[in-house]
Amino acid sequence: MPTDAIELETVKIVTINGSKVLLNDAVAKLFQLEEDLRPVSVINSVRAGNFSTVDDDDILVTVRSAIKDDSAFALVVKGDSMDPVFHDGDLIVVSPSRNVNNGDYVVILDLEENQATVKTFHKQENKITLTPENQDYPIITITKNQSDRYKIAGRVCEVHQYKRKLL
Numbered sequence: 216m217p218t219d220a221i222e223l224e225t226v227k228i229v230t231i232n233g234s235k236v237l238l239n240d241a242v243a244k245l246f247q248l249e250e251d252l253r254p255v256s257v258i259n260s261v262r263a264g265n266f267s268t269v270d271d272d273d274i275l276v277t278v279r280s281a282i283k284d285d286s287a288f289a290l291v292v293k294g295d296s297m298d299p300v301f302h303d304g305d306l307i308v309v310s311p312s313r314n315v316n317n318g319d320y321v322v323i324l325d326l327e328e329n330q331a332t333v334k335t336f337h338k339q340e341n342k343i344t345l346t347p348e349n350q351d352y353p354i355i356t357i358t359k360n361q362s363d364r365y366k367i368a369g370r371v372c373e374v375h376q377y378k379r380k381l382l
Contacts, residue, residue: 261290261307261322261333263297263347282372284310289375290322290333296347297333305376307333311369320371321345327364333371 278289292305300320301307309322321336323345334345334355343362345355357365 261292261331263292263294263301263303263333278306278308278375280308280373282308282310284312284372286311287369287372292333296349296352298349300348301333301371301374302376305374307371308373308375309369310372313370313372315367315370322368322371324366324368325364326366331368336367 280287280289287308287310289306289308292301292307293303295303297320307320307322315321315336317337319336320333322331322333323336324331332345332355334347337344337346341359343357343365345357347354
């Protein structure tokens with residue numbers, strides 16, 4: 216009798232000719248992107264949708280990551296505003312020390328409300344826009360006057376995606 220099983224697949228976010236591409240492990244090896252892996256702690260969850268409260272989820276797990284940043288951490292994605300890039304339940308590895316550029320995926324904190332979200336980052340002259348991948352969700356705009364309220368927690372550098380399979 217078939218049962219649901221969950222398989223974890225690591226996907227690397229790579230820029231090729233200016234475009235962001237998700238490569239699974241097998242393809243990454245072909246491009247010789249395989250590196251020594253190290254453990255990264257999953258410290259919490261982050262909402263892919265509107266900002267949501269940052270709670271202290273008791274997640275006692277680590278993932279293996281190629282990110283060479285000792286301050287890197289992982290988060291569980293909740294919600295579907297970043298579909299098809301990040302799905303509900305995916306683990307994202309975030310580097311607080313990497314530079315953030317337009318088009319990068321970021322985790323951003325609302326310091327006043329103790330909330331966070333993951334979105335695509337775009338900085339313009341007088342504002343920052345946080346864009347969901349799923350067009351059913353609104354774009355979040357942060358004006359220059361609001362900039363003290365928000366902080367970029369880091370750039371998403373890796374995603375570990377779950378796939379459902381029938382066994």
